[in-house]
Amino acid sequence: MWTASARVIAVAGIAGCAAATVPVVFAGASMSFVVRGRALSVADIAITPAFTWLPREDVPSGSAVVRLVHQLGGSAGTAVLASIAASGAFRPAFLLSGVLAFVALFPAFFLGRRKIVAAAR
Structure with missing residues (x-):
């Protein structure tokens, strides 16, 4: 079993997503999409x-709100991003995506210190 704080996990995931965007912007690497998707998860x-x-009684509502924000966002x-890419600006679309991922790092540093516990499989 291992533990990690939400801050560490969020920063690692967002940084991985931002870093995986760089090859797409400059080289069009398709493997980067796999890495980027994994980092987002x-x-x-x-x-x-x-x-x-x-x-406890508010957890279902909280889950619904998180799901709604995920879907709308x-x-x-x-x-x-698809509109930007469709206009022929593929690289700028992914550059914007990478910049937004780097911007998301800042609020991730302010996450609480509660630990996430996961059983090793």
Whole structure:
């Protein structure tokens, strides 16, 4: 079993996502998409400790809010980046995506220190 703080996991995931965007911007590397997707899933794990602050009866509502924000943010972000890429600006679209990932690092540093515990498989 291992433990890590939400801050460490979020920063690692977001930094990995931002770093994996660099090859796409400069070389068009497709393997970077796999790395980027994996890093995003790591960053999502950091949301788990937020539910420990909620009263037990509010966890379903909190989960619904997180899911709603994921859906709306993902849809809006995809629409904006796809519009930029469709206009022939593929590299600027991914550059914007990478810059936004780096910007997301700043609030990640302010996450709480609650530990995430996971059983080794």
